[in-house]
Amino acid sequence: MLIPTINLDNSNSADVNTIGIATRHETTIGGPNVPGQVDTYTVQSLTGKAQFKVN
Numbered sequence: 569m570l571i572p573t574i575n576l577d578n579s580n581s582a583d584v585n586t587i588g589i590a591t592r593h594e595t596t597i598g599g600p601n602v603p604g605q606v607d608t609y610t611v612q613s614l615t616g617k618a619q620f621k622v623n
Contacts, residue, residue: 574618581619588612 569588576582590610594602 569614576618576620580621581617584616584618586614588614 570586572584572586574582574584588611590612592608592610594606594608596602
């Protein structure tokens with residue numbers, strides 16, 4: 569996940585849009601190595617809200 573810097577205004581919250589990146593690593597159990605590229609990546613859009621809270 570990429571976490572951007574957020575500047576909060578007087579409302580103490582802000583909407584956030586970013587991405588998460590998942591990595592898949594191809595492998596075998598005890599066998600020969602997988603030929604060629606072994607890592608693939610999937611990008612997912614993420615949305616949420618940044619908030620400043622004091623308990």
